Amino acid sequence: MSQKKPAYPVSDLLKDYLVEYSRNIKIPVFYEDLLRFQGSIVVYDKNDEDTLWVRVYYSDYEREDIDLSLKKVYTILHSNGNEDIIQYLSIDAIDYCTFGNSKPFRVKVRNILNDNYTHFYVKKADASRIYGLELEHVLSPYNLNFLVYKDTLIEEHIAGIPGDEFIKEMLPECNESEKSQIAKEFVKFNERCMIRLLGDMRSYNYVIVPVHDFDQVVYRIRAIDFDQQSFEGKFRVYSPQYFKENFKMVTLVSEKLQGSSIAQYKLEERSIVAKRILSSETRINHLLDCMKKDSISTEANIDLLRQQVFRFTSDIAFKKSNNMGEILETAMDFVTRNYESLRTY
Known part of the structure; x- marks a missing residue:
């Protein structure tokens, strides 16, 4: 393996491709917005081992806007932007990983009516990763749900x-x-x-x-x-x-x-x-x-x-x-x- 791979920008041609196949949709929050956290605590697994993720927290005046924006991202990703369900959603956790190239944020979204929850990821857009996601979607047995807007990539969680x-x-x-x-x-x-x-x-x-x-x-x-x-x-x-x-x-x-x-x-x-x-x-x-x-x-x-x-x-x-x-x-x-x-x- 080479040393750390650089992130490659999304070209105009790739952006046009993403628009054509409904992958490029305007979202209300960017990767850089989530970097404005005030502090963090280490996330441990069930065996009390460091997961290499940290749970971040934001100032009170920013947390409300970030939570609402992330709920809107969830609706865009899963329900075509229908905001009627926002009142039933809760952002339970925002985790940040410093391990690896993409340094993603992992967002835990819970339905307060039944306590079901899921995750999605907010990452810096990288052309290599986008090509990989799209090839996986087309050539593997599995469909993938992701969005790209400007320099931000939203990926649904792959369970397993x-x-x-x-x-x-x-x-x-x-x-x-x-x-x-x-x-x-x-x-x-x-x-x-x-x-x-x-x-x-x-x-x-x-x-x-x-x-x-x-x-x-x-x-x-x-x-x-x-x-x-x-x-x-x-x-x-x-x-x-x-x-x-x-x-x-x-x-x-x-x-x-x-x-x-x-x-x-x-x-x-x-x-x-x-x-x-x-x-x-x-x-x-x-x-x-x-x-x-x-x-x-x-x-x-x-x-x-x-x-x-x-x-x-x-x-x-x-x-x-x-x-x-x-x-x-x-x-x-x-x-x-x-x-x-x-x-x-």
Whole structure:
């Protein structure tokens, strides 16, 4: 991994894309507004360990305006801006994380009628992250809800068990059938991240989602951090299997799956991603056009990545790629070409 990745501004072309697909909507509060907190206290987990989040508080005259603005953001994100529900909402907590690149605020919103609550995040807008969110929305099995306005990004919370916590506390308690299913899902998750160049999927950057299905629990893996979309030069960074934090997951794969099964699941995932690319071709091409004309990495990273992907695929088109957008476009073309050749064989 490189040192800290810079935040890249949202280009005019990307902004136009966001407007077209209803991602760019005026909001009443900005990231910088939340930075005006007066103080903070450390947030601990159930085991009294530091979560690396702090709970912030504001002066009385600012808190009322901030609370109201955040409630309005919630209504824009979840109910098309209908403010009738504001009277039933409470901003229970605003947490700030100094760990990582994005330094997000996490807002806890509670419905006072029934005590149900949810979270959303307020972050500094970064083009890399926005490309990552949009690619996840289109190419993964999951839809994402987010908004961008000027230099502020609003993301809905992705529910699930943090990967590091699951691996440490829950994986040992899973039965053998569940472990096999988790191993299969990790292979598919690894393949999906590699295809769309989503990097840094260490165990704390994804969540495990248990889904009850008849008489079994099926586990899904979802990325939750999209900061490292198409930035790094090392190709291995885009494969979760190479991070030491995922060692137990890799060991699980080797214990539970034969080589032929691993190859089968990789092929299945490539085929599913290819189908999504083809079915959303107009939207994907529009996004890639923005990305090809954008600057979201360094020349050194671009040169290194195109060389390493060429060695991995032997596709000469990667050597001709001039930026991260073109590398990603070539990767998607590579996947869809192989899918269509298999389908017509």
